[in-house]
Amino acid sequence: MNRSHIEAPDDGGIDTVTCEDALRVTGLEAWYGESHILHGVDLRAARGEVVTLLGRNGSGRSTTLKAIMGLTDLRSGSIRVDGRETVGREPQHVARLGVGYCPEERGFFAGLSCEENLLLPPRLPNVKRTPMPLEEIYAMFPNLAERRTSQGTRLSGGEQQMLAIARILRTGADILLLDEISEGLAPVIVQTLARVIRLLKSRGFTILLVEQNFRFAAPLADRFYVMEHGRIVDAFEAARLPEKTATLQALLNI
Amino acid sequence: MHNRFAFVVGLAVLAAAPWLGAYPAFMMKLMCFALFATSLNLLLGYVGLLSFGHAAFFGVAAYVAGNALRDHGVPPEGALLLGAVVGAALGLVMGLLAIRRKGIYFAMATLALAQMIYFFCVQAPFTGGEDGMQGVPRGRLFGVLPLDDDLTLYYVVLAIGAMAFAFIGRVIDSPFGRILGALKENEARTVSLGYDVDRFKLLAFVISAACAGLAGAMKTLVLGFATLSDVHWTMSGTVILMTLLGGLGTRLGPALGAVIVVGLETRLAAFGTWLAEFTRIAWFQGLGESVGIVTGVMFVACVLLFRRGIVGEIAQWLGRRERTRARLSGHMMQSDAS
Amino acid sequence: MEILGMPLQAASGQLVLGLMNGCFYAVLSLGLSLIFGLLNVINFTHGAFFMLGALFAWMGTNYFGFDYWLMLVIAPLSVGAVGVAVERSMLRRLYKLDHLYGLLLTLGVTLIFEGLSRSVYGVSGMSYAAPDSLARAVDLGFMMLPAYRAWVVVASLAVCGTAWWAIERTQLGALLRAATENPRLVAAFGVDVPRMVSLSYGFGVAIAAFAGVLAAPVMQVSPLMGQSVIITVFAIVVIGGMGSIAGSVLTSLALGVLESLTKLFYPEASATVVFAVMALVLLVRPAGLFGQSK
Numbered sequence: 001m002n003r004s005h006i007e008a009p010d011d012g013g014i015d016t017v018t019c020e021d022a023l024r025v026t027g028l029e030a031w032y033g034e035s036h037i038l039h040g041v042d043l044r045a046a047r048g049e050v051v052t053l054l055g056r057n058g059s060g061r062s063t064t065l066k067a068i069m070g071l072t073d074l075r076s077g078s079i080r081v082d083g084r085e086t087v088g089r090e091p092q093h094v095a096r097l098g099v100g101y102c103p104e105e106r107g108f109f110a111g112l113s114c115e116e117n118l119l120l121p122p123r124l125p126n127v128k129r130t131p132m133p134l135e136e137i138y139a140m141f142p143n144l145a146e147r148r149t150s151q152g153t154r155l156s157g158g159e160q161q162m163l164a165i166a167r168i169l170r171t172g173a174d175i176l177l178l179d180e181i182s183e184g185l186a187p188v189i190v191q192t193l194a195r196v197i198r199l200l201k202s203r204g205f206t207i208l209l210v211e212q213n214f215r216f217a218a219p220l221a222d223r224f225y226v227m228e229h230g231r232i233v234d235a236f237e238a239a240r241l242p243e244k245t246a247t248l249q250a251l252l253n254i
Numbered sequence: 255m256h257n258r259f260a261f262v263v264g265l266a267v268l269a270a271a272p273w274l275g276a277y278p279a280f281m282m283k284l285m286c287f288a289l290f291a292t293s294l295n296l297l298l299g300y301v302g303l304l305s306f307g308h309a310a311f312f313g314v315a316a317y318v319a320g321n322a323l324r325d326h327g328v329p330p331e332g333a334l335l336l337g338a339v340v341g342a343a344l345g346l347v348m349g350l351l352a353i354r355r356k357g358i359y360f361a362m363a364t365l366a367l368a369q370m371i372y373f374f375c376v377q378a379p380f381t382g383g384e385d386g387m388q389g390v391p392r393g394r395l396f397g398v399l400p401l402d403d404d405l406t407l408y409y410v411v412l413a414i415g416a417m418a419f420a421f422i423g424r425v426i427d428s429p430f431g432r433i434l435g436a437l438k439e440n441e442a443r444t445v446s447l448g449y450d451v452d453r454f455k456l457l458a459f460v461i462s463a464a465c466a467g468l469a470g471a472m473k474t475l476v477l478g479f480a481t482l483s484d485v486h487w488t489m490s491g492t493v494i495l496m497t498l499l500g501g502l503g504t505r506l507g508p509a510l511g512a513v514i515v516v517g518l519e520t521r522l523a524a525f526g527t528w529l530a531e532f533t534r535i536a537w538f539q540g541l542g543e544s545v546g547i548v549t550g551v552m553f554v555a556c557v558l559l560f561r562r563g564i565v566g567e568i569a570q571w572l573g574r575r576e577r578t579r580a581r582l583s584g585h586m587m588q589s590d591a592s
Numbered sequence: 593m594e595i596l597g598m599p600l601q602a603a604s605g606q607l608v609l610g611l612m613n614g615c616f617y618a619v620l621s622l623g624l625s626l627i628f629g630l631l632n633v634i635n636f637t638h639g640a641f642f643m644l645g646a647l648f649a650w651m652g653t654n655y656f657g658f659d660y661w662l663m664l665v666i667a668p669l670s671v672g673a674v675g676v677a678v679e680r681s682m683l684r685r686l687y688k689l690d691h692l693y694g695l696l697l698t699l700g701v702t703l704i705f706e707g708l709s710r711s712v713y714g715v716s717g718m719s720y721a722a723p724d725s726l727a728r729a730v731d732l733g734f735m736m737l738p739a740y741r742a743w744v745v746v747a748s749l750a751v752c753g754t755a756w757w758a759i760e761r762t763q764l765g766a767l768l769r770a771a772t773e774n775p776r777l778v779a780a781f782g783v784d785v786p787r788m789v790s791l792s793y794g795f796g797v798a799i800a801a802f803a804g805v806l807a808a809p810v811m812q813v814s815p816l817m818g819q820s821v822i823i824t825v826f827a828i829v830v831i832g833g834m835g836s837i838a839g840s841v842l843t844s845l846a847l848g849v850l851e852s853l854t855k856l857f858y859p860e861a862s863a864t865v866v867f868a869v870m871a872l873v874l875l876v877r878p879a880g881l882f883g884q885s886k
Contacts, residue, residue: 122781
């Protein structure tokens with residue numbers, strides 16, 4: 001199997017990690033029905049890091065997030081959350097280890113108001129994490145406080161995105177998988193989202209971002225991975241971004 | 255090409271069957287149910303509509319034909335035609351009402367409408383109620399050929415059955431049939447192409463009901479009686495089982511399913527005795543009484559383990575994909591690609 | 593006093609009877625809707641579970657001496673457990689398929705349950721006595737109201753009301769409703785969706801059994817008692833749609849009363865009047881009275 005080299009420090013094998021990564025994915029393959037989408041993805045995210053997955057549409061980035069969450073049909077390889085193997089487990093078990101997933105389509109339920117959406121996720125049987133209280137969420141997302149009684153489906157695109165993120169914070173997740181959160185949003189809203197990400201990072205959340213919008217993701221991330229055809233083809237730290245910009249522009253047509 | 259050859263061979267075998275030891279009366283009964291199941295298959299396997307009330311067409315036609323033969327001196331060919339017409343008419347009414355609801359509501363509506371017809375049959379004097387309609391004579395075909403002899407009737411039924419079977423085959427292969435297949439595959443797309451999908455469904459429903467009616471009339475002609483169990487919902491369920499067991503959307507499947515189910519029901523008691531001796535479990539002795547349980551178990555087994563049915567599984571296993579409407583993937587109006 | 597040529601006593605008696613039948617239909621259609629909403633399966637076995645509730649009550653009282661009130665608790669719990677077993681072992685595998693397979697599987701299971709019961713108990717009905725505390729009538733002035741029937745109405749509406757409250761007003765209900773729309777997202781919140789689905793199926797089945805226990809003293813307990821009831825409930829569901837709980841309760845009550853009054857004025861049509869209404873609704877308002885949810 002053609003595995004790319006990951007240029008990250010202390011990648012000393014699967015079982016010998018000195019400081020535990022929040023998330024460590026090795027040789028991940030995934031299928032939707034008969035379609036073999038991921039051909040061996042390796043990535044890691046240390047606690048408190050913001051890591052971005054770049055790549056063209058169809059490169060398998062969203063599928064990677066779904067696979068980590070357990071939402072694809074079939075998976076093989078290794079996915080370790082805080083050192084615990086989850087590749088064979090159901091989505092609810094992955095969630096109970098503190099992983100929160102915000103899908104591209106955001107996902108709202110007809111008939112529930114904004115606040116009801118926030119109250120929806122149940123308190124999970126996990127001692128380590130507490131769900132973020134409502135007041136704290138409203139402090140972080142003032143727009144949602146204003147619109148708390150509106151129907152979830154009536155919110156603007158930006159408000160919906162914020163609601164989707166806020167909702168996973170209610171599960172007590174501290175590893176966030178965010179899929180294309182800036183998509184289709186006005187620049188002003190995108191700036192707000194950037195602030196939110198920075199705030200979350202300062203609070204110690206680990207964030208894995210899938211992003212088309214390079215300009216949004218670039219200033220936020222500590223490390224980058226580049227995906228193509230279901231594989232990681234490049235990985236580098238933020239410091240090396242300037243030298244990589246040219247190749248990235250070619251790859252991503254930006 | 256391949257199908258036509260099989261058809262001719264099959265017909266020849268059936269024609270020779272009585273000389274090979276088969277009982278004509280039993281074979282005729284099998285043919286009636288084979289036609290009944292094949293008619294349901296047109297709707298269920300090729301259009302994807304679950305009609306849960308097909309017994310209404312079968313049973314009412316059985317009664318009407320019986321009444322015509324016994325009380326009005328109608329000759330057998332007239333009674334059969336009448337059966338088909340009655341089936342078509344009922345199919346039109348039921349179809350007009352039920353097609354308005356989509357998906358699972360359609361199935362429930364057909365069941366409920368058929369139940370209404372069942373209650374009507376329970377109360378209507380001409381059906382004979384609980385006692386049923388007995389003593390139906392076979393008459394003379396075209397006023398000339400007496401059908402009382404089982405062997406004579408056998409060939410008549412075989413001829414009619416073969417024609418009906420061929421007709422259904424023609425419908426499936428026609429442009430109309432292909433549109434039905436496209437409809438099953440992706441209704442929204444078919445609508446967007448400008449086809450009045452409800453009209454097509456209704457026509458398929460009527461054709462299916464007409465053939466079921468023909469099967470019912472044939473059954474009365476062959477067996478000489480018609481009863482309430484012909485219109486009961488368990489009959490609707492049984493014919494679905496035959497189709498499923500044999501293979502939804504395959505040409506021969508439903509007929510095979512009918513043979514197995516009818517054969518099993520007739521021989522269940524004997525089978526039970528054999529099983530009791532073989533396994534030394536005395537409970538099997540009473541198997542003859544437990545048609546319902548056996549039918550239920552077969553349903554469960556089919557749905558869980560072989561949804562493709564016997565013919566479907568054989569086709570799979572032989573590596574050749576039997577070209578059923580279910581396999582059409584987004585191609586419309588294309589010729590057979592084996 | 594007479595109404596439309598019928599003595600008031602008879603008319604109001606039939607009204608109460610109709611209301612009672614309507615309550616049975618309401619509890620059954622509620623369970624059916626819940627199961628359909630969550631599992632996308634038309635639970636044909638609902639009628640058989642109703643029958644098993646009555647049968648278990650009969651068995652509990654006649655074999656173990658448990659009284660009616662105890663059976664009102666035991667029967668639904670045990671039948672519910674059977675339901676969960678059926679869901680886990682068989683229904684679960686069919687969720688990704690066309691919902692006609694769910695209907696066919698539950699049809700098969702119905703035949704098995706009814707066949708097994710029939711092989712032990714035959715087809716003729718067995719009687720089950722109402723508890724002494726309810727075996728009397730209350731004089732309302734214009735009619736004598738059998739206490740048991742009043743109890744059935746109260747108990748059924750209480751069950752429907754509780755179910756409505758649980759589904760519309762609790763977090764669990766919200767999660768259930770969310771899971772009918774987007775089960776994967778709900779799983780991503782950490783909810784064990786398969787277990788929730790099993791328990792919901794068990795609950796829907798348990799209330800059907802509860803209705804069965806309620807029905808035992810009024811209908812003859814027989815292995816076939818679920819059959820015609822379930823088809824009538826299907827017709828009611830086609831009429832009212834499965835989108836709203838209040839809608840299906842109202843439709844059930846109305847049709848129960850209609851059925852009963854028809855028996856009074858035009859008895860030959862009483863078995864078919866519900867289906868006739870269904871045919872009418874299909875003609876006039878194909879989307880069902882309260883709109884289609886799916």
